[in-house]
Amino acid sequence: MKYGIIGYSGRMGQAIEKLFSKAGHKLVYQKDENSEKETEKPEVIIDFSLKEAFPKTVRVIEEKKVPLVIGTTGLDEDDFAKLDKLAEEVPVIQSFNFSIGINILSELIKKVNQYVDQDWDIEISETHHRFKKDKPSGTAIMLGNLLDRDIEMHSKRLGSEFGEHEVDFASTGEVLTLKHRAYSREAFTRGALLSAEAILDLKPGFYSFPEILNN
Ligand SMILES: NC(=O)C1=CN([C@@H]2O[C@H](COP(=O)(O)OP(=O)(O)OC[C@H]3O[C@@H](n4cnc5c(N)ncnc54)[C@H](O)[C@@H]3O)[C@@H](O)[C@H]2O)C=CC1
Numbered sequence: 765m766k767y768g769i770i771g772y773s774g775r776m777g778q779a780i781e782k783l784f785s786k787a788g789h790k791l792v793y794q795k796d797e798n799s800e801k802e803t804e805k806p807e808v809i810i811d812f813s814l815k816e817a818f819p820k821t822v823r824v825i826e827e828k829k830v831p832l833v834i835g836t837t838g839l840d841e842d843d844f845a846k847l848d849k850l851a852e853e854v855p856v857i858q859s860f861n862f863s864i865g866i867n868i869l870s871e872l873i874k875k876v877n878q879y880v881d882q883d884w885d886i887e888i889s890e891t892h893h894r895f896k897k898d899k900p901s902g903t904a905i906m907l908g909n910l911l912d913r914d915i916e917m918h919s920k921r922l923g924s925e926f927g928e929h930e931v932d933f934a935s936t937g938e939v940l941t942l943k944h945r946a947y948s949r950e951a952f953t954r955g956a957l958l959s960a961e962a963i964l965d966l967k968p969g970f971y972s973f974p975e976i977l978n979n
Pocket residue numbers: 770771772773774775776777795796797798812813814815816817818820834835836837838859860861862863898902952
């Protein structure tokens with residue numbers, strides 16, 4: 765597969781290239797804040813850049829009309845409206861967290877949510893590396909949106925932590941804690957690879973990562 769990366773020089777861009785080349789795929793397009801290089805037209809573009817890069821990502825996909833796998837966080841409703849527009853022309857797979865574990869955690873949270881009433885306190889904590897620009901994480905926001913109330917979020921920025929998310933449910937007599945921790949960026953790049961390979965067979969439309977996992 766010929767693929768492109770927007771956010772090539774970043775932590776995720778570099779991790780994507782490492783896993784994709786191991787899988788035998790060919791990098792033909794790369795874009796960063798101040799550079800862009802294309803040797804052939806890509807069959808799919810992977811975006812792990814930044815919120816401020818998003819308008820340019822939209823323009824690149826509008827121009828190249830190729831499928832998009834996007835993991836960039838910090839996107840707002842207007843950005844999602846632009847993704848929906850792109851998805852009229854090409855398949856788009858979006859996830860704030862491409863790890864299998866977080867998608868399992870999401871299902872567990874939906875289950876617990878059926879049992880806890882207003883007598884239970886619920887709080888979410890996330891820990892990431894010191895260089896992460898957005899706070900709270902996109903994953904924490906996504907997990908919070910699975911619950912039927914506004915959730916207190918706590919963020920730590922420590923060293924080179926790859927990503928830890930903890931959801932605590934507490935009544936006055938007990939605490940139930942669900943936690944996921946990434947030990948490597950491969951936790952995310954594996955899901956991005958699965959999505960990039962799957963998207964080649966998809967019709968135009970907006971797809972979540974769970975939809976790809978369940979296929
Ligand atoms: N969905 C998921 O599974 C995951 C999502 N992420 C998200 O991916 C994004 C990138 O994370 P990192 O690689 O750690 O960040 P980073 O800061 O290491 O890399 C950001 C990249 O974006 C590029 N960039 C910045 N402005 C740009 C612009 N205007 N045009 C094009 N490129 C531009 C930079 O050159 C750099 O290559 C973040 O939003 C992060 O939250 C990170 C890990 C997993």
